[in-house]
Structure formats: C-alpha cells, structure tokens
Amino acid sequence: MPGWATASELAGRLRSRELGCVELTRETLNRIEEDPGGLGAFLSSDRGEALRAAEEAQRMLDAGTAGPLTGVPLAVKDNICVAEGVTTAGSRLLENFVSPYDATVIEKCREAGMVIVGKTNLDEFGMGSSNENSAFGPVRNPWNPALTAGGSSGGSAAAVAAGIVPLSLGSDTGGSIRFPAALCGIVGFKPTYGRVSRRGLVAFASSLDQIGPFARSVEDAALLAHTISGDDPREARMRTEAPISLGGLRDRPLSGLRLAWPQQLAGPEVQPSIRATFEVAISRLIEAGCTCEEVDLPMIRHGVSTYYIIAPSEASSNLARYDGIRFGRQVEGTDHVATVAKTRGALLGHEVKLRIIAGTYALSAGYHDAYFAKAQRVRQRMTLEMDEVLAQYDLIVSPTSPVVAFPIGSAEMDHLTLKQLDLCTIPANLGGYPSLSLPCGLAEGLPVGLGLTAQRGMDESLLAAAWSMEQELGSVMPPSDAGGVR
C-alpha cells in the first residue's frame, strides 16, 4: 500500500486518518525484515522502539499537534548516532557500539514526530562510492540487484528507491548522498555546510561532512531538510541561519534561471549515454525558459586530487579515537600501543586503513606543505572560482555521476577510476555549497542524475529551482520486477 507514495502524501493520509501510524510503521518494519530483492539496505531495525515512536506520533496526530512529517517512517544511515541500538558506521570496530546520545538531526526528527524504523548500510565510515567497503556486505540497486546502489549512503538510497521508506538520512563528504541518489533514481540533497548540525554524525572529514535527505520528490527532500536544519549551539561551525525554509518552494519559475555548465565536467570522463540524457534534460529546461552556458572552471580539474588529500588527512585524525579503549570492540595486545595496533589492524577495513595511511602521510612533518597545505590552497582557489561563476549564474549544473550504476564487484577495478566517479560531486563539498541530485531520465535503462549546485546559504532557491525542474522532467521509477516495491 504505501510503497511509492511520497512522504507528503503519506503524512496527509495519516492526518486525515485514512492511515494509522502504527499500521504504517508495522508495514514498513515488515518490508525491512523481508528485504525485498535482497538489497541489504538495512543493518538494524528496532521494532519495539519504532512501534513506541509510532504510538507517540499517533497521539500527536490525534491531538492535532502533528507537523508535516509526523508519523512518517525514516531510515537513518548507520553513521548517525541514535541512542537505541548500535551505530556501526559500517565497521567491525563499532559492531557493538551503542551511542548514549541522539545526533541533533535525530532529536529534531523525533520532535517532528517522525518514526525511525532502521539504520542503513554504508561504506565503512562513509569511505567509498559503491557500498562495497561496508563490513556488512554491499547494497544492491533496486533497479537491478546485480548493480551497486552507489555509496557511501547506499542503504539509505536503496531503501527510498525500493519504496521501503519514503525518506532517509545520509551523509555527504564527497558525494555520498548525491552519487547513490543518482544511481538509484531519487532526489538526494546536501545542504550548505553548517546549515545542518553534524553533532552525532560519526566524523569522516569534518570540514566536508554534511547530513542530508534522500527522497522521492524535491518537496519531500525540502520537508526533511527543513526538519533537520537550523542552529545548534552544540556545534561550533554552524552558520547562524534559521532552518531551511519551505516558503517559496513552488514559486521559482524556470524562465530566466541561469545555468552554468563547467566544460571541465563535460569531458570524456562522462559516459556518452549519460551525457546524452543530461543534454536532453538541459534542452528541455532551456525550452522551459532557462539559459545554460558553458563556463570555464579550471581548478575543478584538481578537485579529486585535492579531496583525496584533505579528506584522508582529516579522517586520519578523526579515526584516531578508535583505539578500542573506551568503546567499540578491542583486540588485546601486550601493551597500549600493541592493543591499538591490533584492534585497528583486525577491525578496520582495507579502504579505511588506506586512507588513514594516506592522510597520516600528507600531514607528516616534511610532507605537510607539499600535500596538505597545498591542497588547502587549491581548495581556496577553486572556491573563489566557483564563487565568481555563482555570482553570474544561479546554478552550476552537470551530471551527478559520470557513469550509470555498475555491477557489484567491478568496483574492485582500479582505485583511481573509482575515485574519479566523485569528479562532479566533490567541488560542492570543498566549497561548502548546497548541492542536489535530481533524476533527469534514463541511460541504458538506468537512472541519470542532474547535479545542481548553488551559492552557500542559497538552499531555499536551489530547492525551489529543483522543484520546478522536477515538474518539467518528471520522476523515474524502478521496474517492479527488479526488487523495487510498489
């Protein structure tokens, strides 16, 4: 029954009593348990807790104190702390870690009456693009179970794309929301850095990480973004803005909207079929009144290499706390150093170790200037370049991903190729910009994402533009025989 309904539709039916919250939750929990298509999207689900939350939401609905998302089921990426159950971050090391506190976004969702139904699979600590770096197995794409759902928020993307839940939370450090959203044919939104509190997000790269929503419509994404955003006195890098407002969501016509397409994101890295679909979508937007010009952003070329110095450097420091002493699993050694080494050696995955080593190297005395400091300078220049473009255009556009969903197992290809997949998404993280992936058609029968990036703080106008584009471009749906639930 609920299947492909959007969150706003479900919320409406809950408010009109056409649907009971406990009933909806039970149904959702059943689908999580069934795991249609063997997607592997969920790592855990606390049935009792979810049903308790549903009863509470029903009381809000009955009392007439319900908000726009009260009673709506929510899946949460398992690197976001939820006080009940475990928060594994996709790692063996945190297999038994129970957070004593809720992340700020979770507090806000609970306050809004949302019902947390489960924690979703991810690449270990968010490090990866295909969800194959999860210690608990990959996530399959609802469009075709042989294909990856993308990463690192693969579970959250697949759960929404398959119709298991209408909304989910992910985190985006270099594209980890937008990339899987594109591969799964749904909306994924990374808000401006500092508009959503990171408190309670297991840190990967603190200057890049941002929590954001997955949804089946721009409106749903905006509703969840509105719910989780806003100042948090317990985070020191919040911007002072109020929550992302919903006010003008439907009031931004496409006519006159100025789009900039960086030629650096239109090269041979982009699969021809993707490029074709993307260009068709752009021409439809132009017909609807947008303008689109090619622009030159030379520093974007260095985005991936800059990212792969800054993100691992910060990660090497953020992950230093995983020593097995205060929480998580431990492998005992003869002394402190041996315990730390054994714990990390045995319980951290290959990709995580690779990045810790790379980051440690980039920060080491003697290499710091050549790598870390230089990467920070490139980051600054790239941001200046993008700021200039965004002063003249409303949005920077590109395909979200240069490829369509690829077979599970092929990601073991070559590390460098895999890392180039983040080419189009990384710049928004380096500059702290809000960025969204919107389904814009199919290529080779698989979804293609349109990447939209706006100036920092312009989350509302980005969402409004995306809403209008969605009216024009429509949405895509996985074939029902592939595992997607209707």
Next chain:
Amino acid sequence: MARYRTSVGIEVHAELSTRSKMFCRCPVEFGGEPNSRVCPVCLGLPGALPVPNRSAVDLAVRAALALDCTIARESVFHRKSYFYPDLPKGYQTTQFGETNPIGYGGGMEIEADEGGVKRIRIRRVHLEEDTGKLIHGIEGGTGIDYNRAGVPLLEIVTDFPPDITSATEARRYVQKLRDLLVWIGVTHGKMEQGGLRCEPNVSIRPEGNDSLGTKTELKNLNSTRSLQVGIEFEVARQARLLESGRPVVQETRGWDEQTESSYAMRAKEDEDDYRYFVCPDLSPMQFDDAYLEHVRATLPKLPDTVRERFVNEYGLAERDADRMIADRAWAVWFDACVALSGSPKAVLNWMISDFAKLLNESGQAVPGGEGEPTLVTPEHLVELTRLIADEKLGGKAAKSVFAETFRTGEPPGEVVTRLGLAQVSDPEEIASLVQAILGENRPLVEEFRAGKSQVLGFLVGLAMQRTNGRVHASLFQEELLRRLTED
C-alpha cells in the same frame, strides 16, 4: 673546574578557573569519583563535537594582556596527534604556530640574581585542553580517569634564547607568574593539585662560549622548591658530564621528589611527529578592538603597580609592600582600610599580626580570598586603630577587643563599652588608683625609698591586675613616681 653559564626556558601550564571544561559543559573540580565528570565530548565518543568555552577564552586573553602580550587578531585551534590512553580523541586540541596563539611577544619583570629587575620575555600564551590521568594498580591493571580530560589549560612559554640564568631566577619567575595569574583570577594556582605545572628546559655552556649547550627538559615538578632544586641538580649533573668529557643528551627527564634526583624518561629521537593541522570542528576566534578594550577594562591593577603605590604613597617598606600584595583580596582589603583614612602602618601591623593569625587559625579569609569570609570589616579595623591612637584603648585590651570583633562581628567601640574595656587615663581616676595601691603596700613604698627601683614595675603590675589591664600604664607610672618622690 670550568665556570658555566646556565640558561633556563620554562613552559608553565595553568588550569583555568572556569566552571566547565574547555569544549563541553562538564564541571571542573578537583578529586571526586573517577569518571564522574565526563560526557561524549570529553570522552571522544563517535560523533561528539567541541564547543569552545567562552569564559576560558576570556581568561586566556586576560592573562595574555597582563603578561604584556600582543593579542592575535585571529587565533585558531590545532590538533596535535599522538596515541596515549589518557588522550581520548587521539589528538589534543591546542594552538600551534608562532603568531597564532592568543598572545605572543610579552614579558614579565622579576628580581635578577645580581640585583635590580630583569625582563623575562614570554614567547607565547595559548589555550589547550588537559588530558585524563592514568591510575595504576586498579585490579592489578591500569585505570584511566577522564575527569581531568578537557579541562582548560593556559600554556605560557618563555622566549628563546632564555632570559632566565639560574635556578633561583626560575623559581622567582614561576612564583611571580603564579601570583600574577591568581591575582587576575585566571587560575587557582595550586601546584600540589596539579593546577599549575612547570617544565623547565636547562642547558649550560662554558663561560665565554656564546652558543647554548644541549638542553634537557624536566617534568613532574610539583612545587617552586622542586623547580629550584631540580634545576640545580640538572646544572650540576650536566657540569659533571662536561667535566668528564661526556656529552649532554637531549632528552626529557623526570624529577623524583623522594631522592631529589632526575632520571631519563625519553630521548629526543623518540618524540612523535604531531602532525599539527587546524581543527576543522572549530572556527577561528576573532578578537577586535572593542573586545580587547572590554577585557582590559575588567583587568585589575597588576601587583607591580599596586606594590609601587604602597611604597610611594603609603610609605610602606619594600618588604612590607611585598607582604601586602601576596594576595589580591588581601591588598584590596588593606587599601580599603587606608581609604577610610586609617594609618597604613597601624593597619599593616594589625593585618600581619593578630588578623593574619586569627584568619589562619579559623580558615577564614577576607572577601574574595580563599575561605569563609571574615566578619571583620575595614571599618572595624580602622576604628580599632583610632581607639588606640586616641588613647581610649590600651594595647593589651585592644587584642581582646579585636578577638571579640573577629568572633562576633561587633564593632570594636561597642565591644569596649559592653565589656568595659575603656582605658583608664583620667587624671583623677589615676590619682585615686595610685592612692589606693600605695595605701595597701606600705612596706613596698619603704623598699622603693630604700633604693629598690624594681618595686615600681611590681606596683604598675598590681594596678594592671586591678583594672584588668585597662589602666594607661605610662600615665599611672608617671603619677606613681610623682607621689613616691614627692615626700
């Protein structure tokens, strides 16, 4: 044996007297159950984020200003990475770099060994967080107490090449620095509780040689005395090495309080590469003129300035002035007495004798000091000194009056009246007292007249006894003599 010159650089860590920790709201206290003051932030749990404690930043700026530093316009926190069980996050949040610390390029004057004053240049004053503490012998193993983890620390580092050239100067520097920081309310400065820690680095070089020798760093010094003894020990140890033709090894050495000797802890080569980088969880701190003006305005007059005023305006001896500025509340109280037009000398004498003794015995203190506030007010003490100056109260009775005021808070004048302790100095009263004493002690009068002059003292004593010490001794003696020699 060749003559050597000593150079000492010092790092001081002072716990800031904030109510809560540097990056979370856990309270800052001493002692208590292990791990009773911890939270996800100071335990470094996944997802926890730091929020800087505004009042710790204010105190650090305050200290930097008092130490004559330039304040950085923009100051950031760095992460210093190393693995140690007492370090929850695998890095310490601190401040790194030459012009980034909250304050830099400052200095403080101390008394030089050769006499006169000497400026000890201060290279940097910065903020950081403390680590936890290992507790050995818990169920046969080692436990970790994180109560101290995240407590705000102020680090103060002397400049290079060092200005301090002896163990005694080092001790004077730390003592004065401690007093200054306590004075401006930045730290409680309790070395024995680890609230103030100092780590000197010591090197010697043969006289006439310009380049500094290899230095060793000393840790675990928990008093200014151990600081001095420790440095003296290091200087002697290094001299012995050089005399015997062996090199001084650059290393960190621990101080053993029991044996009063140092031992090797860790060689320079073993030191980590700390991989400093700007902490991405924190925004830069910006200090504008208005803010600095505000902090400057709330800074009290510094001890050196107050001391100078006590000497120049109040005519205090240098040594007495030093005693009066040992503690700010004490100096403020003294000043308040003088402002009530008390005589500085008389007030001082009472403060350093009876008052200090009574406060000490009762564990009380003047307001703002450490301990239960005393009931004695500056008005009380000034009133007491006036009663004495006006010869309305004798010295011995004054002590009892003060003790009573101290005990009850009753003004001295009222105590005098209530207990009838007013001095007997009325000529008629004295004359009749002399009359009575002489009448009762005829034989003694004869003795006096026969030349036994010590009888006089005995007779005065009798008068004192009879009046409970209230009789004005010299007036009585005068009258007594007149009567004895008259006929």
